[in-house]
Amino acid sequence: MSDDRWEPPAILLAVDLVILTLRDSRLHVLLVERGIEPYKGAQALPGGFLQHSQESLLVAAHRELAEETDLSVGTLRLEQLGVYDDPGRDPRGRVVSVAFLAIAPRLPEPTAGTDAADATWQPTDRVLSGELDLAFDHRCIVTDGVERARAKLEHSALATAFCGPTFTITDLQDVYEAVWGMPLDPRNFYRKIKKTDGFILPAGSARKAATGRPARLFRAGPREVLYPPMIRPAENSPNGKEPAQ
């Protein structure tokens, strides 16, 4: 440590948010249209700079979420995803960004009118495939976020966070299929879920579709960690032949 007379390097700290949800049985990510340069007009993750030196990253993340979208989700649990610090990632200079991940139940279309008027949900496949271009290295961040969500579905009860307060087992299966991108056998899935103690609790019943037998309703149980875990079939496994869709 030979730091005697040493100038602190000029580095900016930012946060970026990967908010995932399910719409029409497809995984979507929340994006905003950038209103300023660089990448003006391009799609990007919600996020921004730390406002002052005492602001914590988590607070900044929540603030940006409130500013750039009208999702009044104080309840949204943000989880640290990673640090993105490639020196060339931002043309304005050295910007180190900490990404956060959150899973949201089906939410209303973000209404315009707030700070970033143009927050929209976009299917993650369009982002991952490169069909939809994102600013900065945000496509990498989304990729990591989706992969993290996939992994967490195996070992945690995170899937219920995609659902509303009550849901059917089929709803839950939709979550797993959409996030993992592969079909699952409904009967084995049903058995597995129900035998995982504390994953879900009964909550009455209701007719789900206009046709067929009405499904029972459940709500999230107390269990956070799944042991044994849900098993994600290998990419080319006997079942889950091809990524659904």
Place this chain on the structure above:
Amino acid sequence: MSDDRWEPPAILLAVDLVILTLRDSRLHVLLVERGIEPYKGAQALPGGFLQHSQESLLVAAHRELAEETDLSVGTLRLEQLGVYDDPGRDPRGRVVSVAFLAIAPRLPEPTAGTDAADATWQPTDRVLSGELDLAFDHRCIVTDGVERARAKLEHSALATAFCGPTFTITDLQDVYEAVWGMPLDPRNFYRKIKKTDGFILPAGSARKAATGRPARLFRAGPREVLYPPMIRPAENSPNGKEPAQ
């Protein structure tokens, strides 16, 4: 984004390193004695500030490792562990630190003489139990690092990184037992490892202990991801009764 005339907040970026290794069948972490305030004289993780605004975090991490220890391990693979940004974590002001994790094979005792003369290996249990005090929030960082290593042993071939170029299956079991902190059945472990294709490759044989049948030697195979994973028995499972001392 109402950032018109806006002062960049004064935030310092640092890196901290959690280097784990195995010594005498116990998990150890590399610590240095701090030579300057704050926490002068206390044990801490190797690490330090970014040197200039264009230095990447990974480069800074490698640089600090070389500066503060004489481990000439350019081969050491550093993996991002997390960001630690509690505003009160450093008395000098706002310091946001990015922690990195690496697994090292048994290395020589760090010899003094370099920048931080007092790098030593300390058992992780002494740190986790609080018996050994660390500077800043470094105990939290070590906790997270150990937990990460435990999880990675399940799904990746990381365990071989603790071993030298060749090793016996018992060596590998020592790694799992030390990191997971629980005894495993040697016979089931043996079978499981050998049936996991590409995990290890034969590499001759040698006498391991002064007594008993000599063990075959192996080297790390090409497989990085273990599928199906190694299963870490639950804390209070039928086997793994008590954490192996």
Place this chain on the structure above:
DNA sequence: ACAATAGTGTCTCTAAGACAATATAAA
């Protein structure tokens, strides 16, 4: 009755866990 979805039962097979038995060395 028929279509459609929800939920149950059953079979097979893989693999984990317990543990007996065998192999190969040194003392």
Place this chain on the structure above:
DNA sequence: TTTATATTGTCTTAGAGACACTATTGT
């Protein structure tokens, strides 16, 4: 031979995957 460790084999059981079958609704 005894002792100690390495390696193989065998049995039992839990659980995943495949899939037939029953249940409950609307039309």
